[in-house]
Amino acid sequence: MNTPLLNVENLCIEFPTRRGTLVAVDDISFTINPGEIVGVVGESGAGKSLTGQSIIGLLEPPGRIAGGSIRLNDQRIDNLPENQMRKIRGKKIGMIFQDPLTSLNPLYTIGKQLIETIQTHTDMTVTQAREHAVNLLEEVGIPAAAKRIDHYPYQFSGGMRQRVVIALALCVNPLLIIADEPTTALDVSIQAQIITLLKKLCKDHGTAVILITHDMGVIAETADRVAVMYAGRLVEVGLVRQVVKQAAHPYAKGLMNAIPSLTKRVEKLTQIDGTMPGLKDIPNGCAFHPRCPDCMDICREKRPELTDIGPTQVACWSYHDCKH
Amino acid sequence: MTANTDTAPLLKATGLKQEFDVSKPLLNRLLERKPRQFLTAVDGVDFSVKPGETFALVGESGCGKSTIANMVVGLYKPTSGKIYFDSIDMSTIASHREEMKLRRRMSMIFQDPYASLNPRWRVTKIISEPIRAFGLLNEKQAILDRTAGLLRKVGLSARDGDKFPHEFSGGQRQRISIARALASEPEFIVCDEPTSALDVSVQAQILNLMSDLQRQFNLSYLFISHDLAVVRHMSDRVGVMYLGRLCETAQVDDLFNNPLHPYTRLLIDTIPDIEMTGRERTPVQGEIPNPMDPPKGCPFHPRCPLAEDHCRTTQPTLRSIGEGRSVACHAIA
Known part of the structure; x- marks a missing residue:
């Protein structure tokens, strides 16, 4: 097996x-291989965005x-001093935020923002950087890129x-991009365009992506793979097809069934009763047990570990016997 | 249409139009010698909602769905066009008393459960506001009993009435909104994106609750959403909107199984493929035009794969093509 690009171990x-202390992300471990797209899904407050922010070193204090x-x-990046982290951020790890209006500086032209980023991380001259920026804008499908590069964000x-x-995230060919809800603020027809674009670019550049979304x-x-989060913990990790079609964890199952289907109409949607617990009252044992239809005694006392059950990794006591 | 012609529509809108004045201030206009500017948010829309039915309006942001919702409940006055509720023309009602009588029979659920509840009021006061405003009950105890009953009906406990909105999660707040909407015992509820601020598992709870209440009280919904999967699940009939106009109306199954208008096809094609059929798709190019300066002819022609010269000059009208379906497209005869 090849070495993973990113290795997150027991992150809290x-x-x-x-x-008192609130534990927002509780002991999660996962790996990302080069060029792989990994989805992180969960309800708001499940800790998806915090996980993304901690990887790129943008966790906001007091977190x-x-x-x-x-x-x-294989290089530890969670304990680097800020000046070293700045060299990694942007160069090796890029970030795409949810709201494209607030993640661009409204006072600078997009060209200036692109050139600044390129020059920070490479030795290019202004002319070279500008040329590179125009190429990038063309690649992401902005018409008349040579002219548009001097426009301000509000003109888009x-x-x-x-x-x-x-384009800004990709401009120095990072190894990994963290996309935090990249299409949530967009309309459906635009969302489809952006997803297709992101997928194509990452394939062309061989960039790995952590795609954080609730959709x-x-x-x-x-x-390619998906990790389902619940109350700050990973409950299931596996190939996307496996999780979508045959989720093993009761929460992942419920989440999949709660989505209205376009092909078949049902009288009633399957619902998971109750709500996700707040950070200050996460129950003992399995965090999902109060809402779980198959809750057992052990679920109330001991927290299940993420275990390999063959097709996926699941954190649930019902699958503990089939541990491989 | 034959099956439904015998029931008169509960709500009927004809030629509904809403223009917003977006002109610059008078002095700027004089100095720059520019005329007044108007934005046509809704342009000649006809639809009807029958008793017990859910009619959905679907479209992307800026297409005028929420403007229609606001006109129907009377938050905006239509620039032209008529709204009939139970065959009464809403614009001709003279007395305040008559109007209150009609208004009691319709209410609204808003999109954002954080902004639509007064943070300084206790839940009981929020829910009982329609009861007090319409003077349905006078005695304090009767009002309290009624709000407790409403809270239980939407899946909360009667004791929650003493709390403030911030003590609830998004889904629970939307339940409070629903309880408030039910307080005046309406027949017709306008739901403006009621679940788009919620997570999917909570969305399922709210949609199920809304279906249950509809059956229980024989409610009619005008359901506004941009999420086609939700629309498919909830509605009986659907109207697809683009740039302030209806481009297709149909029974929900017909619309999804056999979309006719190119924009409807685009919308259905852009839904992420959750069933993982592995279908390849070609996302439609282009973006929604600026409603300040809509394209001439058919508003969809710049993005339409079927566009011909005819479409660039003449605007198609919504024509009935039988079986309760109407389409506004030159290419669909």
Whole structure:
């Protein structure tokens, strides 16, 4: 087996507050191979975005990494000082944020923002960098790129702005891109364009992607593997086809069934009763047990580990006997 | 259409049009010698909703769906066109009393459960506001009993009435919105993207609750959404909107099994493939035009694969093609 590009081990993220410490991401481990697209899915508050932010070192205080390690190409990056992290951020790991309006500086032309990023990480001259930027803009499908490069972000529509953000993330060929809800703010027809573009570019450049979203449809269409998060923990990790078609964990199953289908009409959607617990009252044992239809005694007492059950990895006591 | 002609529509809109004045201030206009500018958000829309039916309006942002919702409940006054509720023309009602009588019979559920509940009011006060506004009950205890009953009906407990909105999650707040919408015992509810701010598992709970309530009280819904999967699940009939106009209306199964208008086909084709059929798709190029300066002729022609010269000059009208279906497209005869 080839070495993974990114190796996250036992990552814990916590928020110290006056009333005690809140554990937002609790002991999660996963790997990402070069060129692979991994989807991270879960409800709001499940810790998806925090995981992404901690990898690129943009965790906002008071949030902090309380344990575990993040390795990029076998180099630890979770404990680097800020000046070294800046060399990795942008160069080796790129980021695409949800809202393309707030992730571009409104006071600079997009050309200036692209050239600045390119020059920070390479030895290119301004002319070379500008040429590279025009090529990139053409590659992400901005018409008349040579002219548009001198425009300000407000002169672009939402979809076009997100294309600029993708160009910005890709401009020095990073190894990994973290895309945090890249299409949530866009309309469906534009979303389809952006997904197709992102998929194609990452294939062409051999870039790995962590695609964070709550939209299972986007993941089903884009990702190779998917990780399902619940209350700060990973509950299932596996090939996207396997998880979409035959999820093993009761939460992942419920999540898949709750999506209204386009092909068959049902009288009632399958629903998971209750809501995800807040960070300050995550129950003992398995975090999902109060809502789980197959809850057993052990689920209330001991937390299940993510175990390999063949097609996928699942954190659930019902599958513990079939451990390989 | 034959099966439904015997029931009169509960709500009927004809030639509904809404223009917004987006002109610059008077002084700027005088200095720059520019005329007033108008944005036509909704341009000549006809539709009807029958008792007990769910009619969905679907389209991308800026197509005018929410403007229609606001006109129907009376938050905007239509620039032209008529809205009939139970065969009464809403614009001709003279007295306030008559209007209140009609308004009681319709209510609205908003998109954002965080912005649509007053953060300084307790839940009981929020839910009982329609009861007090329409003067349905006078005694304090009767109002309390009624709100407790409403809370239980939407799956909350009667004790939740003493809490403030911030103590609830997004899904629970949307339940409170639904309870408030039900408080005046309406027949017709306008639902403006009721689940787009919610997670899928919570969305399923809210959609199921809305279906249950519809059966229980024989409610009619005008359901506004951009999510086609949700529309398919909830509605009986669907109207597809593009740039302020309806481009296709049909029974829900017909629309999804055999979309006729090129824009409907585009919309259905862009839904992410959750069933993983492995179908390849070619996303439609181009973006939604600026509604300030809509294209001449058919508004969809710049993005349409079927566009001909005819489409660039003449605007197609919504024509009935039988079986309760109407399409506005030159290419569909």
